[in-house]
Amino acid sequence: xxxxxxxxxxxxxxxxxxxxxxxxxxxxxxxxxxxxxxxxxxxxxxxxxxxxxxxxxxxxxxxxxxxxxxxxxxxxxxxxxxxxxxxxxxxxxxxxxxxxxxxxxxxxxxxxxxxxxxxxxxxxxxxxxxxxxxxxxxxxxxxxxxxxxxxxxxxxxxxxxxxxxxxxxxxxxxxxxxxxxxxxxxxxxxxxxxxxxxxxxxxxxxxxxxxxxxxxxxxxxxxxxxxxxxxxxxxxxxxxxxxxxxxxxxxxxxxxxxxxxxxxxxxxxxxxxxxxxxxxxxxxxxxxxxxxxxxxxxxxxxxx
Numbered sequence: 044x045x046x047x048x049x050x051x052x053x054x055x056x057x058x059x060x061x062x063x064x065x066x067x068x069x070x071x072x073x074x075x076x077x078x079x080x081x082x083x084x085x086x087x088x089x090x091x092x093x094x095x096x097x098x099x100x101x102x103x104x105x106x107x108x109x110x111x112x113x114x115x116x117x118x119x120x121x122x123x124x125x126x127x128x129x130x131x132x133x134x135x136x137x138x139x140x141x142x143x144x145x146x147x148x149x150x151x152x153x154x155x156x157x158x159x160x161x162x163x164x165x166x167x168x169x170x171x172x173x174x175x176x177x178x179x180x181x182x183x184x185x186x187x188x189x190x191x192x193x194x195x196x197x198x199x200x201x202x203x204x205x206x207x208x209x210x211x212x213x214x215x216x217x218x219x220x221x222x223x224x225x226x227x228x229x230x231x232x233x234x235x236x237x238x239x240x241x242x243x244x245x246x247x248x249x250x251x252x253x254x255x256x257x258x259x260x261x262x263x264x265x266x267x268x269x270x271x272x273x274x275x276x277x278x279x280x281x282x283x284x285x286x287x288x289x290x291x292x293x294x295x296x297x298x299x300x301x302x303x304x305x306x307x308x309x310x311x312x313x314x315x316x317x318x319x320x321x322x323x324x325x326x327x328x329x330x331x332x333x334x335x336x337x338x339x340x341x342x343x344x345x346x347x
Contacts, residue, residue, distance in 0.1 A: 046071050047072050047106065047107050047228075047229035048229050048231060049103075050089075050092075050093060050102065051104075052103070053066040053067075053101070053104065054066075054100050054102050054253075055085075055092060055097065062253050063253045064252070064253040066102070066250065066254070072228070075225035075244045076229075076232065076244060076247070076248065077234065077261075078090075078248055079338060080249060080342070081235065082235065084250050085252070085253040086233045086235075087127060087203060088253075090203045090231070092104060094122055095115055095118065104118075107199070120148075120149070120195070121198040122197055122200075123193050123195070123197035123199070123228075124203075125189055127204045127207060131176045131184055136173050136174060136175055137171050137187055137190075141162065141187070142159055144191040145159060148195035149195070150194065150195050158195070162194045165220070167216070168183070181209060182209050182210070186216075197228065200224055201231045202221065202230065204233060225243070225245075241261060241334060245260070245261060247259050249338055251341055259334065259337070270306060271305050271330045272303070272304050273301065273302075273330065274304055275324070276301075276325065277322070277323025278322050280320070280322055282302075285304065288317070290306055290309060290313045291310065292305050292306065303330075
């Protein structure tokens with residue numbers, strides 16, 4: 044796949060605070076990438092640099108191969124950006140605002156009406172074109188914010204907390220819209236809501252204290268890596284014998300001759316080794332580490 048958005052050793056400091064520290068990642072055409080991190084991890088600073096609203100101290104951003112610092116006008120023409128607070132004018136109607144956004148994006152005058160109509164259809168705004176944005180619900184205002192990011196048919200769409208403050212129905216509608224957008228563009232979605240990433244993203248990265256600490260392809264391995272097993276033994280040995288097995292880093296007794304074994308990454312062939320001990324293996328159920336467990340462990344050092 045072709046990378047439409049590339050971050051190369053991206054860094055940004057504010058005084059003595061290193062907000063972003065050497066980020067490297069890319070987003071391909073037709074891919075929705077989730078950018079996860081706790082509050083203060085550097086997500087919004089990263090989004091501002093990727094969109095060209097903030098210059099990095101070090102590193103490069105490339106949009107469709109164009110350097111954002113060296114060729115800003117050409118690169119930004121391919122970006123659609125929705126910041127955490129939608130940049131809408133409450134005293135304008137939806138049609139007026141989207142026409143204004145299209146002109147700002149240098150859409151040729153003869154194409155403005157058609158582009159506005161198409162983006163209203165994509166964002167389900169056909170029935171509110173003449174209404175003032177200030178009189179719309181928050182969910183519709185969020186749709187208008189997404190529409191302004193799409194009105195010029197960008198190749199890269201950057202969305203910062205697009206469902207913040209919405210009710211469950213509005214969240215579902217916006218997620219469906221993002222999924223539809225992801226079929227055509229490269230989408231970068233910043234959020235701290237894990238179910239949102241699992242629902243619509245193909246891949247997720249986690250940043251913590253400005254650094255990339257995890258990258259995971261969700262559509263290929265949605266269940267995550269095996270982190271423990273539930274073990275049943277008819278003739279269980281002393282716990283020390285279980286703890287001494289290669290690949291086992293901890294044992295938790297569960298009663299009724301059952302145990303939970305915490306595994307190391309190299310715990311291959313463990314079931315065969317246990318069966319060979321003659322302990323009467325009756326259960327061996329792998330438990331996979333989910334995205335939530337990974338997030339909590341990487342950002343707090345604790346197990347979920």
